[in-house]
Amino acid sequence: MEKILKDVVLDNSDEIVRMWIEQVKKNQGGAFYQSLSDEALENTNREFANAIFEGIQKGKIAKTPLDEFAEKLINLGWPLTYLTDGMQVFRRSVVKFIIHKWEDFDFSEADNYFELGDDYFPWVLEKVDEWVDPLVNELVSEYSGSWENIVSLQRMALQELSAPLIPVMDNITIMPLIGTIDTERAKMVMESLLDGVIKHNAEVVLIDITGVPVVDTMVAHHIIQAAEAVRLIGSRCILVGIRPEIAQTIVNLGIDLGKFPTKSSLRKGFQTALELTNREIVEGMNREEEIENLIESLDRSEEE
Template identity: 50%
Template sequence: MKPSIIEMIFSQRYELEERWLKEIEAVRSSQSLSTAPDDLYEKTNREFVQVIIDTLELEKAQAKEKIHSFAERFMYSGWPLSYFTQGLQAFRRVVLEMITTDGSIASKRVFETFYEVESWIDGIVNLLVDEYSGSWENTIQIQKMALKELSAPLIPVFESISVMPLSGTIDTERARLIMENLLDGLIEYRSQVVLIDITGVPVVDTMVAHHIIQAAEAVRLVGAECVLVGIRPEIAQTIVNLGIDLSKFPTKSTLRKGIEAGLEMTNRKIVKTQT
């Protein structure tokens, strides 16, 4: 940007900031930030202006780092990206209004000045969008990984008996995760019997049944037994209608019955004691 424009922005910095604060008030109500404390709101906006103007003096890498630091703090505080992008558009309008009314710029350079200001603000908008999208993508990926780890846990309930409760839909990716957790857990807990509980699985179609059969077969190959529990009447009817063969391993209607079967398979049983 031309030194004369930069000099004008810095020399009229206070007036620019005050004009912008008035412009941004309209954005505040539209972005549901009206409940934010006034002192915090004003402090954030003044810091935002500081960041915008500082980019004029900083090297590209330094400017990017400053914007990154600012965006990272406020995106995790719940400030929407659209507030800052609209704020930048308002800032651009105020700068251009001040430049065109200043009278110090020759008419033949007006379009050139417009272009330079546009490029400056657009650059900040792009950096902000990149920072927000990158951070949210990382956050979503971390959450996705955590959900996957929690979606197919193998839980030891008795010595040599573990339960894997499943819920939600089972696709190919999740089936792979189920298989990995199942086999790793068998080794870790030294389980002889695994109960796969499908009470929380809304639909058991041919593909889901195929994945369950594969898991049960893998359990058998490592020297353990698998019991499928949570067979509700509607699931049983679906399995029959689809012609799915689950005869290779035991099935039980409830987890309680599955645990009783698992205890019998390990030469134990539940005995009621007299009080």
């Protein structure tokens, strides 16, 4: 009897889809759906309905069209509520169709049909739940798994950008830090510093905290630890980007940053790094001075 009921639903899929789409459209009044064209929404709804019926027809298998459909929606930025709400509307649409058409169904060859009598409604609900619930679980699982994978990839990309080490000259590198520094990121900063110092053979590392909004005791502690670790492998750290408000905070908190140089700007820090690596900045003459010196040298040659 269950097979006959499923065959009836599949054979009347067009009418059920029509009922389903009418109800789904009523629920799609949010800002996200308003940004979509009617054609895109209609096509997605049709594709969703087809995937549901294919899932019901194939039953419990390793992978159904709903998996690919859910993955596609994630990549397009559709919300999970579209899937879950759509499945609940589908459940109600199927039950409503079966109840309204029950008298038209031919169950004469079905086993145990007469045992149901007039109490067929609970049985219909149970059977529809058996079809729909696995699909709902499958959709949520696929959506969650794909979303976690996307978040993981984004986290890895952010981690690569969260503690960059940039070599600017021989033996001098800069690490610009932007945003909040928590314990996890501080660990990445230290690892990146130590690896970068060895890789670039850096004698001086400039840690630029201009883009760090708040420097509290924990942040300062992490920076001191990183600088100390760099010192232990034979290099020096210069902390740059000390804004007046950060300097005041550091003083009020009683944080000791006296073990390594601090500068208010990256420019001043770079000048100090040049001095520590036995370099200096030599200002060249501008074009006019070069021409004047050349004319003076020619005049002296003529006089001689």
